[in-house]
Amino acid sequence: MDYNIVQPAYMKTELGYDEVFDSSFYSSDVGWAKPSAEFFRHVVEALGVSPDEVLFVDDSQANVDGARVAGLRSERWEIGEGVASLRALLSAYGLTVT
Numbered sequence: 001m002d003y004n005i006v007q008p009a010y011m012k013t014e015l016g017y018d019e020v021f022d023s024s025f026y027s028s029d030v031g032w033a034k035p036s037a038e039f040f041r042h043v044v045e046a047l048g049v050s051p052d053e054v055l056f057v058d059d060s061q062a063n064v065d066g067a068r069v070a071g072l073r074s075e076r077w078e079i080g081e082g083v084a085s086l087r088a089l090l091s092a093y094g095l096t097v098t
Contacts, residue, residue: 023047034058035066044070055093057086 008026011017017024025043027033032042044051051071058064059078067074073093077086087097 034063035060037066037070040067040070040072044072055090055095057089 008024008028011026012024023046025039025046027039030039030042032039034040040051040056044054047054052073054067054072056064056067056072056074057077058067058074059076061076064074064076075089077089090097
């Protein structure tokens with residue numbers, strides 16, 4: 001079983017990501033994988049924004065570093081840190097979550 005093909009379908013349908021996010025990007029669709037700077041450049045181009053308009057949050061430091069190389073604002077956050085810490089991180093960038 002190819003994990004990269006099964007995971008996006010599961011995330012889109014079973015977890016309902018398509019209902020929550022306007023856009024989602026999976027390595028199996030994009031052709032590059034995180035932490036490749038090409039992955040992040042593709043995302044920025046597809047969104048039609050400049051890299052500094054994007055905040056990337058991930059639990060992998062390698063992915064955070066890859067996003068930074070591509071010019072994105074990028075922060076590491078792990079689920080064990082709790083939702084309050086994520087809200088504080090987003091707030092530091094002027095973002096709010098309802």
